[in-house]
Amino acid sequence: MAVHKLILDDTFEDAIYTLIAIHCRLEDYRLAYLLNKHLGITLSRKASDIDYNNGQVSYSIFEWEDHKQLVTWSLVSNICKTEELQQTDYKSLFDNQEKITKIFQLLPEHKTVNYFLKIDSEFSFSKEKYILDSILKIPQIATAYSLDSSELKSKDNLIFN
Secondary structure, eight states, X not given: OOOOOOOOOOOOOOOOEEEEEEEEOOOHXXXXXXXXXXXXXXXXXXXXXXXXXXXXXXXXXXXEEETTTTEEXXXXXSEEEEEEEEEOSSOOXXXXXXXXXXXXXXXXXXXXXXXXXXXXESSOOOOHHHHHHHHHTSTTEEEEEEEOGGGOSOGGGGOOO
């Protein structure tokens, strides 16, 4: 008896985007301002943050759509800190609740990265080297480098729409 084998290839192609990891200690609005100034872009804060875990974890996002070159720029925070009150088991004269700070990452495999700059393009984007050089010239930024999006385990977290 003949065996028939069906091969189903994914016909969906991955979105074309450049992902740049940024290490710095700046607040998100300050970094957006410096990127706007040095790259000649116009990032602005979106009305709502990116929410996960039913609104318990949120990441700030700045975005700009360049309609001339069909490019969307997104600056998103990788770190979210939340505080919870937890009951303590020991007896004390003072309040028996303790504040615990929990830290969540948008991309857990890159825990030390502070921000990601995602550049979505309809076509091949060839200015990556120029953008990296411009970002590295900003004195407040410790380092910046490109990431290969195909190696990311949690790349679904980078879908912002």
